[in-house]
Amino acid sequence: MKYEFDVIVVGSGMSGGWAAKEFCEKGFKTLVLDRGHAQEHGDYKFESRDPWDLPNAGKINDDVKQQHYATVSKCYAFQEQTQDFFIKDSDYPYETPECKTFDWIRPASVGGKSLMWARQSYRFSPMDFEANKKDGFGTDWPVRYDDLAPWYDYVEKFAGISGSKENLPQLPDSIFQKPHVMTAPEKNLKTRVEETYKGRKVIMGRVAQLTEPTEEQMELGRGQCQSRNECHRGCSWGGYFSSLAATLPAAERTGNMTLKADAVVHSIIHDEATGKALGVRVIDAKTGEKTTITARVIFMCASTLSTTQILLNSQTEKYPTGIGNSSGVLGHYLMDHVNGGGARGRIEGYDNVYFKGRRPTGLYIPRFRNITEPTDKFLRGYGFQGGAGRGGWQYAHHRKGIGVDYKNSIQKPSSWGISFYGFGEMLPRYENAVRLSKTSVDKHGIPALHIDCAYSDNELKMREDMADTATEILKAAGVKDVERQVNHDAKPGIVIHEVGTARMGRDPATSYLNGYNQSHEVDNLFITDGAAFASIACQNPSLTFMAFTARAADYASEHLKAGVL
Amino acid sequence: MTNLNKPSRRTVITGITALMGGLALSDTALAALDTAYSNGDHLNRSFDRDQMKTIAVFMDAILPETETPSATGVGADKFFVHAYQIIFSAKQRKIIMEFLDHMKNDHTEFLSASHSDQIKLVKHVDDNMLNSGNTYQAYRLLKEFTLIGFYRSEVGATEELDYDPVPGPFHEVPLKPSSKATASVIFT
Ligand SMILES: Cc1cc2nc3c(=O)[nH]c(=O)nc-3n(C[C@H](O)[C@H](O)[C@H](O)COP(=O)(O)OP(=O)(O)OC[C@H]3O[C@@H](n4cnc5c(N)ncnc54)[C@H](O)[C@@H]3O)c2cc1C
Ligand code: SF4
Numbered sequence: 074m075k076y077e078f079d080v081i082v083v084g085s086g087m088s089g090g091w092a093a094k095e096f097c098e099k100g101f102k103t104l105v106l107d108r109g110h111a112q113e114h115g116d117y118k119f120e121s122r123d124p125w126d127l128p129n130a131g132k133i134n135d136d137v138k139q140q141h142y143a144t145v146s147k148c149y150a151f152q153e154q155t156q157d158f159f160i161k162d163s164d165y166p167y168e169t170p171e172c173k174t175f176d177w178i179r180p181a182s183v184g185g186k187s188l189m190w191a192r193q194s195y196r197f198s199p200m201d202f203e204a205n206k207k208d209g210f211g212t213d214w215p216v217r218y219d220d221l222a223p224w225y226d227y228v229e230k231f232a233g234i235s236g237s238k239e240n241l242p243q244l245p246d247s248i249f250q251k252p253h254v255m256t257a258p259e260k261n262l263k264t265r266v267e268e269t270y271k272g273r274k275v276i277m278g279r280v281a282q283l284t285e286p287t288e289e290q291m292e293l294g295r296g297q298c299q300s301r302n303e304c305h306r307g308c309s310w311g312g313y314f315s316s317l318a319a320t321l322p323a324a325e326r327t328g329n330m331t332l333k334a335d336a337v338v339h340s341i342i343h344d345e346a347t348g349k350a351l352g353v354r355v356i357d358a359k360t361g362e363k364t365t366i367t368a369r370v371i372f373m374c375a376s377t378l379s380t381t382q383i384l385l386n387s388q389t390e391k392y393p394t395g396i397g398n399s400s401g402v403l404g405h406y407l408m409d410h411v412n413g414g415g416a417r418g419r420i421e422g423y424d425n426v427y428f429k430g431r432r433p434t435g436l437y438i439p440r441f442r443n444i445t446e447p448t449d450k451f452l453r454g455y456g457f458q459g460g461a462g463r464g465g466w467q468y469a470h471h472r473k474g475i476g477v478d479y480k481n482s483i484q485k486p487s488s489w490g491i492s493f494y495g496f497g498e499m500l501p502r503y504e505n506a507v508r509l510s511k512t513s514v515d516k517h518g519i520p521a522l523h524i525d526c527a528y529s530d531n532e533l534k535m536r537e538d539m540a541d542t543a544t545e546i547l548k549a550a551g552v553k554d555v556e557r558q559v560n561h562d563a564k565p566g567i568v569i570h571e572v573g574t575a576r577m578g579r580d581p582a583t584s585y586l587n588g589y590n591q592s593h594e595v596d597n598l599f600i601t602d603g604a605a606f607a608s609i610a611c612q613n614p615s616l617t618f619m620a621f622t623a624r625a626a627d628y629a630s631e632h633l634k635a636g637v638l
Numbered sequence: 639m640t641n642l643n644k645p646s647r648r649t650v651i652t653g654i655t656a657l658m659g660g661l662a663l664s665d666t667a668l669a670a671l672d673t674a675y676s677n678g679d680h681l682n683r684s685f686d687r688d689q690m691k692t693i694a695v696f697m698d699a700i701l702p703e704t705e706t707p708s709a710t711g712v713g714a715d716k717f718f719v720h721a722y723q724i725i726f727s728a729k730q731r732k733i734i735m736e737f738l739d740h741m742k743n744d745h746t747e748f749l750s751a752s753h754s755d756q757i758k759l760v761k762h763v764d765d766n767m768l769n770s771g772n773t774y775q776a777y778r779l780l781k782e783f784t785l786i787g788f789y790r791s792e793v794g795a796t797e798e799l800d801y802d803p804v805p806g807p808f809h810e811v812p813l814k815p816s817s818k819a820t821a822s823v824i825f826t
Contacts, residue, residue: 121803123792123795123801123803124789124790124791124795124801124821124822124823125790125791125792125795127790128720128724129720129721129724129725130717130721130725130786130787130790131823132721132725132786133725134724134725134726134727135726135727135729135730136727136728139727253808254808254809254810256810257810284807297807298807299804299805299806299807300805300806300807300808301803301804301805302822424813425812425813426810426812426813427810427811427812427813427817428808428809428810428811429802429805429806429808429809429810429811430802430805430806430807430808430809431805431808431820431822432808433808463819465799465819465820465821465822465823466785466789466799466819466821467785467789467823469785470778470781470782470784470785473764473765473767473768474764475699475700475757475760475761475764476699476700476702476757476761477702477704479700479701480701480702480704480798481704483785483789483819484798484799484818484819485817485818485819486813486819486820487819
């Protein structure tokens with residue numbers, strides 16, 4: 074059989090970019106398919122536009138939001154400047170049971186969510202890969218930290234992560250470029266919190282942003298971050314890591330990549346005779362034209378739920394519920410982080426301290442619950458993200474006041490405020506699941522996803538604890554007017570860290586993938602985005618998607634070369 | 639039943655395009671118009687002269703002229719018209735129109751009143767701005783867009799505040815008596 078490509082990569086975002094780079098650099102003819110519209114690096118419509126050059130001052134009409142962007146408009150980064158990067162929900166509907174919201178935030182362009190992400194990058198730790206085994210929730214990961222550690226090193230050197238070395242067992246250090254700096258009140262908070270609580274650390278947020286660009290990064294046209302914090306619009310300087318700025322250009326320069334935008338993957342073709350995946354069925358998003366494309370290996374990187382939607386939609390006589398799904402676990406064990414618990418307050422003093430630039434990260438408090446400080450209230454734990462700053466005019470309209478005094482007061486920065494909010498680990502549960510809708514289809518006729526997912530008692534207790542400990546931390550640091558915050562309305566999905574639904578495991582009867590992100594049943598099919606996760610830990614997951622993808626691509630390459638695949 | 643008084647979408651668009659100085663309309667703007675149109679609520683009523691004056695009085699009471707121009711001095715009122723047409727939802731347009739009607743019908747002397755009486759009234763509304771009710775909701779929207787119109791204008795950003803498009807690596811600096819707050823908004 075003559076294949077059109079060696080490898081097909083579905084999705085060109087955070088994970089797909091890595092698959093493309095690795096295969097192209099190893100000499101394989103690689104086709105990257107993305108449903109999104111074309112987007113060239115360096116051609117970001119709203120980048121560097123002055124505030125007075127934004128036609129709608131960054132706003133989007135509420136009626137338009139309700140009609141077409143009902144879900145994505147809940148994401149804080151959805152604005153006039155980023156609207157083109159978010160999917161039109163009305164074109165791609167999905168269902169949830171009544172009263173069980175899941176906010177599925179999806180991208181609309183090549184580059185996927187790597188364009189708008191907040192770049193927070195943390196390794197999972199040894200205990201994260203052992204957590205399922207220890208408490209019995211979910212299935213044991215078939216990999217351990219040591220399997221992944223060299224791949225973290227590998228992707229970090231290329232992507233560029235800024236941060237500080239801390240030697241924490243629950244948050245292994247990355248290969249760092251120098252950290253961003255803390256302000257004086259933040260340094261004071263760090264000292265006081267670390268004196269009061271031996272097990273709690275306040276560190277600089279680790280981000281995929283270049284503070285000391287390497288030769289390799291500069292060769293790709295990337296440069297030092299200039300603290301504009303306009304990253305969500307796209308950054309031509311490549312100050313932050315996105316597939317468009319980093320992995321896709323690296324793939325492109327090998328001459329081995331074909332990248333197709335507006336290419337909606339409908340399903341995977343399964344060859345019952347060989348037991349392999351033959352290729353994919355694709356719909357042209359613009360013309361509706363349907364084609365099939367073949368390859369020796371398929372990498373699914375369409376992001377957790379889109380990948381699973383495609384797998385569920387790949388039905389044959391042998392696999393009536395989706396390709397490779399004899400175990401029946403496909404679609405199950407969906408997770409996102411739990412958030413909505415934290416605290417905020419006002420810092421007295423430091424009136425003469427201000428800052429220049431807009432630091433594109435904040436502070437991080439690594440997990441202490443059930444590590445240095447056990448609790449019997451819930452399993453696992455959470456980390457905090459936050460920071461201190463002085464507000465400006467954008468908050469002044471909430472304040473009473475008119476006239477010269479009011480105007481003059483806005484000319485000065487307001488006093489220091491501080492806040493921290495938790496990101497907690499959600500347990501893997503069978504009942505948190507997705508399936509294909511029986512009635513609803515998207516604009517290409519592809520069955521919509523039905524998502525049924527809710528936080529359990531464990532997550533809700535964790536959220537309350539986040540609010541309690543954040544309050545405690547701020548008070549211990551001498552913060553004034555501390556307000557405990559709990560958002561009971563925060564539902565899964567909105568943290569945009571969805572993982573699970575095609576999990577890895579040791580036993581093919583209870584998992585979809587083996588420890589190399591390879592389908593137990595269809596050996597040339599790999600899932601390397603978040604769908605593969607057996608648990609979620611409490612760290613932001615994208616760095617781990619990158620490491621798994623690079624590792625799986627290396628494994629698949631060896632097998633391609635050896636003729637096994 | 640067809641409403642014969644309803645202007646066609648075409649007329650509406652022409653009207654707005656003229657208003658915006660012939661600027662081409664974005665997809666969002668067109669979609670907004672579609673919504674407005676399907677709600678039957680829209681631009682057969684834009685602002686009349688008195689309503690524009692009322693808006694201007696409120697805006698300049700909130701942000702008067704100092705060393706820099708007032709809100710209307712940088713065109714915040716014109717931006718408000720644009721916001722009304724393009725950015726506001728049907729519900730927001732309704733409460734703004736009701737507010738302006740209320741000013742016209744229940745405060746008939748407002749526009750001819752002395753400057754200090756005008757300020758007194760605006761101050762009264764502002765003092766109660768956190769109250770519920772459509773009047774205060776309309777006022778909060780007007781206040782928000784007064785600030786947006788002013789501080790996002792070139793003068794507002796670069797003269798009234800400190801605007802630095804490419805600040806370079808983040809670092810601490812002392813706040814001097816002459817220092818101004820940054821004009822930049824995160825995620826903009
Ligand atoms: C505002 C925001 C902030 C975030 N902040 C962070 C953070 O600080 N740290 C962190 O770790 N994560 C963060 N995330 C999450 C992060 O962006 C995602 O985890 C990551 O991008 C997922 O990578 P992916 O490759 O799985 O999917 P994506 O990057 O979304 O890429 C998937 C691609 O597949 C394409 N696709 C989908 N369906 C199909 C189909 N049927 N056919 C063809 N192509 C398809 C999509 O168009 C897309 O381009 C954030 C996300 C957002 C939106
Ligand atoms: S903060 Fe850095 S990465 Fe973000 S837009 Fe600015 S230069 Fe680019």
